[in-house]
Amino acid sequence: MSDxxxxxxxxxxxxxxxxxxxxxGLDFEVAHGEVFGLLGPNGAGKTTTVEILEGFRERTSxxxxxxxxxxxxxxxxLRERIGIVLQSCGIYRHIRVAEAxxxxxxxxxxxxxxxxxxxxxxxxxKRDALARTLSGGQLRxxxxxxxxxxxxxxxxxxxxxxxxxxxxxRSAWETIRRLQELGKTVLLTTHYLDEAQALCDRVAIVxxxxxxxxxxxAELGSTAARYRVTWSDEHGEPQSRxxxxxxxxxxxxxxxxxxxxxxxxxxxxxxxxxxxVYLDLTAQAGDAAEQGENAAEQAEEVR
Amino acid sequence: xxxxxxxxxxxxxxxxxFWRNPxxxxxxxxxxxxxxxxxxxxLSGDRENLEIIVPGIAGLSVMATTFxxxxxxxxxxxxxxxLKRMRGTPLPANAYLAGIIGNAATNAFVQIIIVVLxxxxxxxxxxxxxxxVLVVFTLxxxxxxxxxxxxxxxxxxxxxxxAAYTNIVFLPLIFISGVFYDVNDVPxxxxxxxxALPLVHVIxxxxxxxxxxxxxxxxxxxxxxxxxxxxxxxFFAVRGFSWSGSREE
Ligand SMILES: Nc1ncnc2c1ncn2[C@@H]1O[C@H](COP(=O)(O)OP(=O)(O)OP(=O)(O)O)[C@@H](O)[C@H]1O
Ligand SMILES: [Mg+2]
Numbered sequence: 001m002s003d004x005x006x007x008x009x010x011x012x013x014x015x016x017x018x019x020x021x022x023x024x025g026l027d028f029e030v031a032h033g034e035v036f037g038l039l040g041p042n043g044a045g046k047t048t049t050v051e052i053l054e055g056f057r058e059r060t061s062x063x064x065x066x067x068x069x070x071x072x073x074x075x076x077x078l079r080e081r082i083g084i085v086l087q088s089c090g091i092y093r094h095i096r097v098a099e100a101x102x103x104x105x106x107x108x109x110x111x112x113x114x115x116x117x118x119x120x121x122x123x124x125x126k127r128d129a130l131a132r133t134l135s136g137g138q139l140r141x142x143x144x145x146x147x148x149x150x151x152x153x154x155x156x157x158x159x160x161x162x163x164x165x166x167x168x169x170r171s172a173w174e175t176i177r178r179l180q181e182l183g184k185t186v187l188l189t190t191h192y193l194d195e196a197q198a199l200c201d202r203v204a205i206v207x208x209x210x211x212x213x214x215x216x217x218a219e220l221g222s223t224a225a226r227y228r229v230t231w232s233d234e235h236g237e238p239q240s241r242x243x244x245x246x247x248x249x250x251x252x253x254x255x256x257x258x259x260x261x262x263x264x265x266x267x268x269x270x271x272x273x274x275x276x277v278y279l280d281l282t283a284q285a286g287d288a289a290e291q292g293e294n295a296a297e298q299a300e301e302v303r
Numbered sequence: 304x305x306x307x308x309x310x311x312x313x314x315x316x317x318x319x320x321f322w323r324n325p326x327x328x329x330x331x332x333x334x335x336x337x338x339x340x341x342x343x344x345x346l347s348g349d350r351e352n353l354e355i356i357v358p359g360i361a362g363l364s365v366m367a368t369t370f371x372x373x374x375x376x377x378x379x380x381x382x383x384x385x386l387k388r389m390r391g392t393p394l395p396a397n398a399y400l401a402g403i404i405g406n407a408a409t410n411a412f413v414q415i416i417i418v419v420l421x422x423x424x425x426x427x428x429x430x431x432x433x434x435x436v437l438v439v440f441t442l443x444x445x446x447x448x449x450x451x452x453x454x455x456x457x458x459x460x461x462x463x464x465x466a467a468y469t470n471i472v473f474l475p476l477i478f479i480s481g482v483f484y485d486v487n488d489v490p491x492x493x494x495x496x497x498x499a500l501p502l503v504h505v506i507x508x509x510x511x512x513x514x515x516x517x518x519x520x521x522x523x524x525x526x527x528x529x530x531x532x533x534x535x536x537x538f539f540a541v542r543g544f545s546w547s548g549s550r551e552e
Contacts, residue, residue: 054391076393084391090383094323095316106312107392130323150392 005068007032007154007185008053013062015048015209022048024209025062035176035186037196037217040206041282046189047087049206050158053187054084067154080109083152085143085160087189093132097123100131101145108150120175121145122168136163144172148179155179157188161195173198193275203274205281212281217274229253232266306398313394313402321406331372335364335414339421342483350427352484354514357422359482361513362506364414365444369407371473373452375465376403382462400453400540407452408445415441422513432516439519440508443529447501450536457539476502501532 008030015023023045030036038046051057053064055071055078064071069078091100101118105111118127121141126134134142140163147155157176161169176199179186190196196203197217204214213220229249230240243249246269257264321328338360346352380386389399415437422428431437459468479493480486480502486494497503504525511517519526 056387056390076395079391079393082391086384086387086391088384089388090380090385091388092316092320092385093383094320099316099319103312103316104392107309107394109393146388 005065006030007034007067008036008187009063009065010049010053011063013049013052013064014060015045015052015057016060022209023052023059026206026209026211028204028211028214030185030187032185033180033183034201035180035188035199037200037203038187038189038206039191039193039196039203039278040189041191044206044282045209046206047158048209050156050187050189051086054082054156055079080150081153083147083150083155085147085155085157087158089143091131091139091142091146093130095131096128097131097134097142097145098127100142101149104146105149110151111149112151114149117145117149120148120178122171137165137168140164141168141172144175148175152184154185154187157186159189159191161190161192169195193278197274205278207282213277220274220277226271228270230266230268230270231264234260234262236265238266306395309394310398310401310405313399314405315402317402317406318409321410331368331410332414332417334367335360335418336421338363339418339425343421343425353426353428355481355485355510356483357418357426357428358506358510358513359477359480361415361418361509362444362480362502363477363482364418365411365441365505365509366448366473366477366502368410368414369404369445370448370452370455371469372407372410373404373449374455374459374469375462376407377453377456378459378462378465381456396541404445404449404453407449408442411445412441419513428513431513433512433518436508436517436519436522437512440505440512440522440525440529443508443526443533444501444505447505447529447533447536450533450540451501454536454539476500480506482506498528501529504528 006029008028010026010028013023013026014021022043026045026049028036038049040046048057052059053066053071055074058072067078067081069075071078095103098114098118101114105114105117118124121144123138123141123145126138129138131139131142140160144157144160147157160176161172164172173195176186176188186199188199200217202214202216203220205212205220226242226244227246228240228242229246230238231253233239241249250269253264253267339357342353342356342360346356377386390396419431419437423430455468455472456465459465476497477483479489479497480500481489481497482502486497486503486506489497507525508522508529511522
């Protein structure tokens, strides 16, 4: 915004839980007004990272800055300016929806209108229901309402749509897009690639506490990644090759086919989608250290 | 909004939540009533023993509504992740705790009123001899047992264990502290242990207020002991306060 400093800055962030290193040197920045996604399999370290930025967990080492504050010191002004949806967290069992939203509104210096927020998350019909009677997805919407009612400029969403039905997911996306239109910054984690693709300006794919790739979802899916060329050889065996530039390979294949006087069958040239990249990067077997090396290379390529 | 206003807001929410679960609210008031009814039947007309039992039950009520209630409530809120959620808001920890402890303190005062009324109406003990001593010792008892209750919740691993943890403290303590008999009748070593712990001193003060009419001068050592326990309780309550469940840091 004014000073050009990013909303979130993370440098060589590390976190160990009694010897087990869950986060192993993360670096990323989130600009003001940007929607940034952390994408990765279970146990990748997404929640650990987000909760360090929210001030819930202490980092083992590294530098983090959130809106210019060190979240480890938990300054009150920072808490007034952020909204948090935790991956899992409770609420008073006997509180009513509208009562909860109003109560939380009262904790912030310049809250939004509680009724408006209830409408945004689609809980109008449940405003007088007790929290303990809400369904899982409805509770999740209440989480979102409580995170938004303080009118935060930065919102952390740890798997905000897990447990939502498809319609609720779409409307949550709309809500997040509206936040972006209002100039808010959003850091979200998700397992859903379509969600990352639909919402995020940039995503980082995380596994074993490292970033494997980072960039706008479209670029991760296409320009940044390799081409995959598949065809059938003279014996009808399917072949596939990944190359950075397919020109030479295609020339070779077509001239060989012409020389043989047979058509080149089953030819296709594709660029991997975000899903391919994700599955490719995260599903590789083999030991973590080696993957770390690959990761570094891949990340280089992306940049 | 100022911190006082936030604490007041939280207090009002806690009161509403307390009454919205009426059976739980009911049972939290029933324990001293059961004791009063039982001992009233057992000791009807035995004035000497009633004068020991009634202040004893008053002390027990103060402890049950603060120490027991807060140790289990804080463990529950922590396990449920409510504390964690509150921690993510601008609400300061002390305003939040003030709201929760204020709720427990209100219950303690309601129970003292019940015991006083029972003493006057059912047991013919008359009105308290010294209202000021009554209020001061109830307040000190609340401050002491509430802070120790919050501190103790840090030791309790999870909500399922909270009843066992609080009872292992509560039950022996009420037995050695002369809730049901004259403290001076117990063996010397138990007497010494009880004297080192806070409940005896709360009961001494309540007994002075309700029965003997002893003044603050006679109660100086009780005031001192309670002040020390309260200071220790507050220190450990604040120091160990983590907001989160055991898995998170
Ligand atoms: N409090 C803790 N104590 C010990 N280990 C922990 C703790 N919290 C997380 N871990 C471990 O750290 C690793 C990363 O966990 P984290 O919750 O950050 O993953 P995640 O990416 O959010 O996964 P998911 O997609 O399942 O939510 C996991 O191996 C997990 O077991
Ligand atoms: Mg997680």
